[in-house]
Amino acid sequence: MSRIYDCADETARKDGIADAASAVRRGELVVLPTDTVYGIGADAFSPRAVADLLAAKGRGREMPPPVLVGSTRAAMALVDDLGRFGRDLMDEFWPGPLTLVCAATPSLSWDL
Template sequence: MSPVYDCRDEAGLLAGMRHARQALSRGDLVVLPTDTVYGIAADAFNARAVAGLLAAKGRGRQQPPPVLVAGVATLRALVAEVPEPVERLVEEFWPGGLTIVLPAQPSLSWDLGETHGTVAVRMPAHTLTLELLQETGPLAVSSANLTGMPAAVMIDQARDMLGDSVSAYLDAGPSETGIASTIVDATRLVGGAEPVVRVLREGAVSRERLRDVLGDLLEPDPASGHAHHHAPDAGPTPPGSSGA
C-alpha cells in the first residue's frame, strides 16, 4: 500500500514532503490536507498526471479539477484578468474556502479537461499545503474521494477510496472544517455584457458574506424565487465543481 506520512510529527513531515515533491514532479498523485477537506493533487501542467487524477476519482474530462495556488501572484499568472471585484474577494477570503472561476490565460500550455477556456483557482489556508505549493507551483486538486462518495475529512477515508492510485498520503489530522469550498463564477466580470458573479456551489463561505463584499454584483439566490433573469440554462459541469 502507498505510504501514509503523519505530518504532525517532524520526521513524518520531512519525509512526507520529500516524497510528495518527488511524486508530483514525476507525474504521480498525492493526497494532501487543506483547510476544507482532503484533496488529491497532481501537477497542473502535466496532462498525464491530471488525466490520472480524473481516472483515480472515476470521472471524465467534462469535470475538470480546480487549481490550488500559493498566492495572488500565481493567480495573476494563470488567468486572463483579475477584475477589481475579484481583488476584493481575494483580499477578504484568501487564503480560505473560496474558489474563483475566471477566464484562463490563453498562452498557458496545460490540459485540465473540458474547461471551456476557464480555470477555477483557490489559495488554501493550510500551512503544509501552502509550503508544498510554493515549491511545486500550481497543483490540480480535487476532493480526495471517488465520484459520488463523500469527500474525505480523515486520511483513512481517502486511502480506503483511492488506495494505490495515489503515491503518498500526507496526514495532518481531521480536516479543519470538513466543508468544501464555495465556488463562484466571475467570468462575466471579464468583458461580459452584464457583470455578475454567480454562486456555483455554496460551501465554506456563505452567500451572505459574499454579498457583503460584492453587493449587487452577486447574482440573486435562485432558491429565493428571484433568480436573475439572465441566468443561463444548466450547461457543462463547471470547472472545480468537486474541488477541495
C-alpha cells in the first residue's frame, strides 16, 4: 500500500513521518525526500529489507546502499573510524547536507 503526504502541511508531515517509521520497523521500504533527490529507505539491520532495497534499485552486492544516521552518537556507534576530521565536520554541518564515507564497524550485524 502506498500513501503520499504533503510535507508542507505540518500535520500531514507528522503523520507521514510516523507512518514511514512504522513501515521501516515492519521491514518495508519507504520513499523519502533528501536534500537533493528522493531516496528509497529501509532498515539497514533487516536482511530482507536490504535485499528488497537492492532489488528495487536494481543493484547488486558490489554497490551497497548508503546508511543515513540521525545523530553524531549514532554515527560514532556505526563507524569504525571517522578519520581526523569526521567529528569536526559533523559538529559544524549537521543537521545539514553533509556526506561522510566511512568504513562500518566490523562487529555490526547487518547485511550490507
